[in-house]
Amino acid sequence: MEDYSVLIDPLISRAFTLGVSDVKLLDASLLPIDEKFADFCKEPLCPSHGRSKSCPPHVMEPSEFRKYLQGFLWVLVFKFDVPWEVLLSDDRRDVSRVLHETAATLEMAAIESGVKKAKGFAGGSCKEAFCKDYGQCQALSSEQVCRFPDAARQSMSGMGVDFKTLSTLAGWQMDTRIPKDPIPDSTGFMAGCVLLG
Ligand code: SF4
16 A cells, blocks of 8 residues: 555645544545445535536445445545524535635545545535626536536535545544524534545
């Protein structure tokens, strides 16, 4: 096995430079996948379902994603702590953009370091984050090219990633209940990851 510490330490430093609240390195085989989370994109139907190349049904099914994961050794998971008032407002879109950009930047940094098949993923829809004001996802159009290839990444939950279990593995507290009236200064988080191997 390669000495990943030479690669990982700079990547972790880079993640903190990009503003993440925390970052953890986990065995890729531990990334929890459950069909029910991909099903949540369909029932109740997410407004982004089918509207971008990075969301179901245009991404891997959970069963395919499990097989895909077998080609990786590690997963770098990161999160941004965000006040609930922001997560429950239209400003969530700004956070989502930063999340996607962070996944993309760390993926590209890993590739530059020699991990050629590094692959970044982010929570939430890139259609919502980047292309809300465009009628159509350009990657699904006849042009077949994403407008934001250096920033937008595929949806983690769309492939069945279980955020609650992932949070436990990473040692992050996660309250799955979305508060109706958030307590001032209380925070939730948004997470992304980069597969390495
Ligand atoms: S063009 Fe790219 S960023 Fe925009 S919705 Fe399609 S895949 Fe997402």
